[in-house]
Amino acid sequence: MSLEGILMQVTVMVNGQNFTNDIEPRMLLVHFIRDVVGLKGTNVGCETSSCGACTVHVDGKSVKSCTVLAVQADGMSVTTIEGLASLDGEMTALQKSFQNCHALQCGFCTPGMIMAMESFLLENASPSEAEVRHALEGNLCRCTGYHNIVKAVLSAST
Amino acid sequence: MFVSLGLDKIQEVFADAAIGLGRARIFAQFELLMRSYRKAWSEVIPVKFEYYRATDVSDAIDVLASARDAKVIAGGHSLLPLMKLRFASPMTLVDIGRISSLSYILDRGEYVAIGALTSLRDIETSPILKTSVPILSYAASFVGDPSVRHRATIGGSVVHGDAAGDLPSVMLAVGATVVLQGPDGKRSVSVDDFFLGFLETNINFDEVLLEIQVPKSDAGWARSEFNRRAQDWAIVGVAVLGGKSPRVSLINMASTPIRAFACEDALVAGGSIKEAADLVSSDLDPPEDLNATSAFRSHLANVLVRRALERSL
Structure with a gap:
């Protein structure tokens, strides 16, 4: 049988x-988003569910769209x-906080960081710094700019 | 069943070499082969398959029994990585991910019943498990990261039986029971008889894992692992459930999740914690890889088990 x-x-x-x-059944969600829908904000990093650059929300929860x-x-x-931003372009509190805290260097990991942390803050609205760092485990910043990312998440929490 | 690395193609090329085709043609073929592999690896997508979304468990079993080379998928966080690496290349995927009746955590008196589709995030945060089987919710918090745990299911983790996985070893330590359903009905299997070999478990091709039954326990427990970086797989890990006859299980000390019987026996016979820990790998042949030699794994297991026993007994 050919599956072609x-x-x-x-x-x-x-x-x-x-x-x-x-689509082909084997198409990954991240490729659907980027290549079929045409939205390039979701990045492809490792494609092995390690780096978190492809994080999106599915039915309101963060998932790694490469897996x-x-x-x-x-x-x-x-x-x-x-x-994330509202129709008139107003960014979310977390997005503004990333901007204010300068929580990015090259910016490649930023979309995934923000999607993962939006979901995390929904589950835990006032996390401790340690909880934020633990929750960031699945999102890698290869510029190693974690400190400002943690600051941004904390400043967006209540 | 799992390994499909295209060895047949490589053999083809070598067979051509053997019958004396010109070197140029052999190299051209090899080049083509390697290019196709590099392309496949760089894209990191699975081989082609047919996809079927099951409406309920019996529907899934029907398709598993009739389709050629079918495998169940739910969260996909064990299977898709295997498929991307071409360690698994099923021709049909039967998606049980929408059978929401398989997602539950229920207190059934002696044990807690966990539906196969329960996400690891739900296990990590479940008040019932935190009270009745705390080692399980604690261990779940170490699997992957929050986004992975939203999607990964307990059924997938147990049914793959990865020797490096966090949760199969905990299932051994708590003495869980796995409930499977096939064309002839349901059967229950103790986890002690469930992990058969490397990524091979005691489930037939036409069976679906329904539920995992985890005995409640108020005995002391400990769970720890050794790795070099926070996100890495454990090089060696240990899960201990104390009580009158303590159960000690190990991550990455064999081709399956495995209990340290020699160590357990020594404890039951009245041996000290140190004596028992010294015996932890006496009946094992730990694997050797880039992360650790066999001897280093034995050393790690000894230290981790001693500390875990000190905390849980």
């Missing part, structure tokens, strides 16, 4: 808009970094 050409139709809501496409098949997100709601 077996496509499946999926409908994924990305940032409030439905995208219906025929989810796009077909598994069929019918689900995905939020990417592009979908």
Whole structure:
């Protein structure tokens, strides 16, 4: 049996808009977001669920989109970094806090950091510094700029 | 069953070499082969497969029994990495991830029942588990990171039986029971009989893991691991549940998660903690890899087990 050409139709809501496409079952969610939907804010880092650059929200919880098949997100709601700000462009408290604390150097890890920490702050609105550092375990900043990232998360918490 | 690294293609090339094809052609073939591998590795995506989303458990079992070379996927956090590395290349994936009735943590008196689809994040934060099986929720907090734990399921972790995994060893320490369902009904298997070999567990191709039953215990416990960087897999890890006959299990000291029987026996026979810890790898042949020699693993296991026993007995 050849699996060549077996496509499946999926409908994924990305940032409030439905995208219906025929895709290969093996397509990863991160490639669907970047190459089918065309949103490039979600980065591909390690593709082994280590670095966290591809973190998005699926049905409101942070996941690493390199380790989810796009077909598994069929019918689900995905939020990417592009979908966080309100329609008039007003950024979230955490995004502003990243800006104010200068919590980025090269910026490659930033979308994943913000998506992971938005989800974390929903689960724990007033974390300790140690809790923030532990929660950042799955997001690597290869500029090693963690201190300002931790400051930004703490300053966005209540 | 898991290993499909395209060795047949490499053999083809060597067979051509053996029958005396020109060197240029051999090199051209090898070049092509290596280029296709590099491409595959650089893209880090799985080989092609068919995808089927099961509506319920019996639907999943029907497809598993009839489809060729099918495997169950749920969170995908054990299987997809294996598929990306081409250690697994099933032709069909049966997705049970939407069968929400398999996600639960229930107090059933003697034990806590955990549905196969329960996320590790739910296990980490469950009040029932924190009270009744604290070693499990504690150990779950070390698996991957919060985003991984949102998606990874307890069923996937146990059914793969990775010797390096955090939770299979805890299941051995607490003496859990695994409930499976196949075409002929349900069966229960003690975890002691569940981990058979490297990434091989006691589940048939047409069975689905439904539930893991974890006995409650108020005995002392300890769980620790040694690694070089925070996010790494354990080089060696240990889980201990104390009580009258303590159970000691080890991460990465064999091709499966494994109990340290010699150590347990020494404790039951009245041996001291040090005597028992010294025996921890006497009946084992720890693997050797880039992270550690066999002797270093034995040393780590000895130290970790001694400390764990001191905390839990």
